[in-house]
Amino acid sequence: MTSKIIYTHTDEAPALATYSLLPIIRAFARPAGVTIETKDISLAGRIIANFPDRLTDDQKQTDALSELGALAKTPDANIIKLPNISASIPQLVAAIEELQSHGYDIPDFPEEPGNAAEQEIRDRYAKILGSAVNPVLREGNSDRRVAAPVKEFAKKHPHSMGAWSSDSKSHVAHMSEGDFFGSELSVVIDQPTKVQIELVSSAGDVSVLKSDLELQAGEIIDASTMSRQALRDFLAREIDAAKSEDVLLSLHLKATMMKVSDPIIFGHAVTVFYKDVFDKYDDVFDKLGVDANNGIGDVYAKIEELPADQQSAIKADLEAVYQSKPKLAMVDSDNGITNLHVPSNVIIDASMPAAIRASGKMWGPDGELHDTKAIIPDRCYASVYQATIEFCKRNGAFDVATMGNVSNVGLMAQKAEEYGSHDKTFEIPHAGVVRVVDAAGKVLMEHTVQPGDIWRMCQTKDAPIRDWVRLAVSRARATGSPAIFWLS
Numbered sequence: 001m002t003s004k005i006i007y008t009h010t011d012e013a014p015a016l017a018t019y020s021l022l023p024i025i026r027a028f029a030r031p032a033g034v035t036i037e038t039k040d041i042s043l044a045g046r047i048i049a050n051f052p053d054r055l056t057d058d059q060k061q062t063d064a065l066s067e068l069g070a071l072a073k074t075p076d077a078n079i080i081k082l083p084n085i086s087a088s089i090p091q092l093v094a095a096i097e098e099l100q101s102h103g104y105d106i107p108d109f110p111e112e113p114g115n116a117a118e119q120e121i122r123d124r125y126a127k128i129l130g131s132a133v134n135p136v137l138r139e140g141n142s143d144r145r146v147a148a149p150v151k152e153f154a155k156k157h158p159h160s161m162g163a164w165s166s167d168s169k170s171h172v173a174h175m176s177e178g179d180f181f182g183s184e185l186s187v188v189i190d191q192p193t194k195v196q197i198e199l200v201s202s203a204g205d206v207s208v209l210k211s212d213l214e215l216q217a218g219e220i221i222d223a224s225t226m227s228r229q230a231l232r233d234f235l236a237r238e239i240d241a242a243k244s245e246d247v248l249l250s251l252h253l254k255a256t257m258m259k260v261s262d263p264i265i266f267g268h269a270v271t272v273f274y275k276d277v278f279d280k281y282d283d284v285f286d287k288l289g290v291d292a293n294n295g296i297g298d299v300y301a302k303i304e305e306l307p308a309d310q311q312s313a314i315k316a317d318l319e320a321v322y323q324s325k326p327k328l329a330m331v332d333s334d335n336g337i338t339n340l341h342v343p344s345n346v347i348i349d350a351s352m353p354a355a356i357r358a359s360g361k362m363w364g365p366d367g368e369l370h371d372t373k374a375i376i377p378d379r380c381y382a383s384v385y386q387a388t389i390e391f392c393k394r395n396g397a398f399d400v401a402t403m404g405n406v407s408n409v410g411l412m413a414q415k416a417e418e419y420g421s422h423d424k425t426f427e428i429p430h431a432g433v434v435r436v437v438d439a440a441g442k443v444l445m446e447h448t449v450q451p452g453d454i455w456r457m458c459q460t461k462d463a464p465i466r467d468w469v470r471l472a473v474s475r476a477r478a479t480g481s482p483a484i485f486w487l488s
Helices: 012-032 041-051 064-071 089-101 115-126 146-154 229-245 260-274 276-280 282-288 296-305 308-324 348-358 379-395 464-481
Strands: 006-011 035-041 142-144 171-173 185-188 195-199 206-215 219-224 248-251 330-332 360-362 369-375 409-410 425-427 434-437 443-447 454-460
Touching: 006 012, 006 064, 012 035, 012 260, 035 064, 041 064, 041 089, 142 195, 185 369, 195 330, 219 369, 219 434, 219 443, 229 260, 229 369, 248 260, 248 360, 260 454, 276 282, 276 308, 282 296, 296 308, 308 464, 348 369, 409 464, 434 454
Parallel strands: 006 035, 171 369, 248 369
Antiparallel strands: 142 409, 185 219, 195 206, 195 434, 219 454, 360 369, 425 454, 434 443
């Protein structure tokens, strides 16, 4: 029996819950001779751990995430990992400012590094941004299922579920071409090799995007691309459609875990929706360092540096956008925080289930629930939510007191699939062809790309795939539930 359990200290609500939950866990574990040790992997803790050279001895913290990453590879590891912040840039900047206000000599986040020192700081912060914790700790595949007592409690005390109407106008809008789903290529690696990701210009010039990427025998690599132009055309059409359909406009991404690709997609949604403002104040925003990938909140924050009359003019033009465009789904109606304010405010695997539980509706600027157009650009994620909406329109809301449950076995070990894509995702600087070339010079995959397209590659090792199948089959046999392999 493992004599020690590691309990992680994280952020916000889980951190608050720890004050009541951790003593209970310790009380149950103590008679069994099990000790509970805590490790700080909160956002603030990870920032502090990455800058020991700038802190006093009293302020320094060990790199708990690295320690747990090593521990997770051992047979005796037993880690309780609480939900943690997968920080967007606005969240990271806010955490840095809070630490600085408490006397920590933490450097500012350099949005556009101007020298080698700033680039080194940016590289350190890159390890903290987005889903930095899960890829390190998830050395195994996931086995998620609801405990029987929890399920019984939910049946006896069902949470609220909004009623569904067959004439609900809520729906999912996704691209029909030019997305990751429509462009994916994959290759199985026969023998160990190294590959290089290259961008070849129309003139034949080769830029190396990533080199010396080691691959194992049996490993699967896949690559796909999202067209900037197709994305922006799609967003413009759907924004206009939301206005004519008289529904809220909402955008659902995962800009936390998909920390390279999805903030870029989010930025396009911001600049398309607020196109008139970004066109009119292009030079001003450029001088202020406005980054649309950080949301329209970045505009509101940066224009505070301007004279009052100029601020008022920009705010008036932003207000004109709200009057002429469809109503936006809101994160905080009382304070005017929209779906497009910060990329991390609306995360698809939380926001879409919440909308489905609320009759397919989201909160509008008036503080009331309204039908919504849920924009999920990539078809990889969109179809399951549209199918659920269609089911609820036909059959009404799910009944928590009577419905069953679905366990989930996830393929994620050793940074499988999108978990390992961050360092192989690129915003393309110029037209050409992105190709993956092995050590023998053979082109394994290639995509024609245009400036601003997003290209990404994932890799999945053979052992995690075999373990995923084994785990799924063994769980299906143990529970008597059918095993459904979802490969799309």
